[in-house]
Amino acid sequence: MTVDLVIFTVNLEQLKVLLVKRAEQPFAGLWSIPGGFLESAESLEDAAIRVMQEKTGVKEIYLEQLYTFGAPARDPRARVVTVVYFALIPWQNLPQPTSKKISDLGWHAVEQLPELAFDHREILNYATSRLRAKASYSNIAYGLLPAHFRLSELQKMYEIISARELDKRNFRKRMLATGLLEETGQKDSAGAHRPAMLYLFKKREFVLLD
Amino acid sequence: MTVDLVIFTVNLEQLKVLLVKRAEQPFAGLWSIPGGFLESAESLEDAAIRVMQEKTGVKEIYLEQLYTFGAPARDPRARVVTVVYFALIPWQNLPQPTSKKISDLGWHAVEQLPELAFDHREILNYATSRLRAKASYSNIAYGLLPAHFRLSELQKMYEIISARELDKRNFRKRMLATGLLEETGQKDSAGAHRPAMLYLFKKREFVLLD
DNA sequence: CCAAAAGTGTTATTGATACACCCATGC
């Protein structure tokens, strides 16, 4: 029994996923999604949080059980059933990568994945399609944004996840109509142009829209 | 590792689930959902189909992985992680129950459940809410109907699952507009009144509506 | 003063909802 994680983030206008380069056989040298064995006294979710923290240093994140994969031959060594979770992290919340081991842990754009170990390609395809489906009918994007954000950043997030453009006025209207957002009162003058109002999600939890 | 099943059917205008009375400790005498240990060479889905056939004699049914439950103390004897599937069977497809053992296997209305073993109450609540959610945006009801059916039966199925009444004209309009249905050309004169056209689903597979 | 992102309303279209009567059959 293992617990594996598909950890998504968005950076440089791309949806990315965290991969680990395998040092050992089988599939040595190929990339895989991070995971670990379930320990005796921990729940599945606790195991997912533990793996998450080991790999990213981050603990408080959006986490959701995705699917359990258990084909008899998915691991050539032995029968391994894996419960896969999917997680979202705002890029801004990630600690800077340490200079060591920089090569065995990396963020990869889901559109340009390297060759993957085990059935991890299938798992990633499934996770990506689920994320995209969720984006269309929920506030899921909050898991990818820092606490305070501009509406334009939120819109960009939805556009990247769903891979299509959205109308600015309709987007703002619909988002504000959900009542999930709140003005912070602060303006972000980091950009070189007109400062934008910063918003936050009143509740950082999953809600279906409309 | 076990595989457990929440098997739904609809009979007498009630949504029902198949339960097994436990003969042994722990929880002897309480009801539980059917399940079994995962065997070494079978996939999770194959295990679910096997359990399904052992308990109901039926093999070809709608089957979907629901969730994996793995709280450390969910089984007082040992650590057991269970992958739960949910299944739908048309009542008409069920073989008549044999007279033996009739008391240790039974269909229970989800609104009047007996006391349940393990965390099976939680599992059933989750399965029921998922089924209800799916009913509102998919053709899921095909799994509960025989191959040929009247539109009024289909409507009744949705009404029972979603626990609310639907408008007959709007329902027929929307259903026929999906293009998923086909007239059989046959009429069902089993009722005491005007015979109804029988329909079938062109494809017996899960589709999101609209 | 120019470039760049922020911000803001109205109209048209589409889909969803509400609603009532005639029809075909078995008894």
Place this chain on the structure above:
DNA sequence: GCATGGGTGTATCAATAACACTTTTGG
């Protein structure tokens, strides 16, 4: 001929989609 479920259309309302210009700031 009557009781019962089968079958049909339209009008209103709500939600969604299309669409362009002015404002504010930094450089």
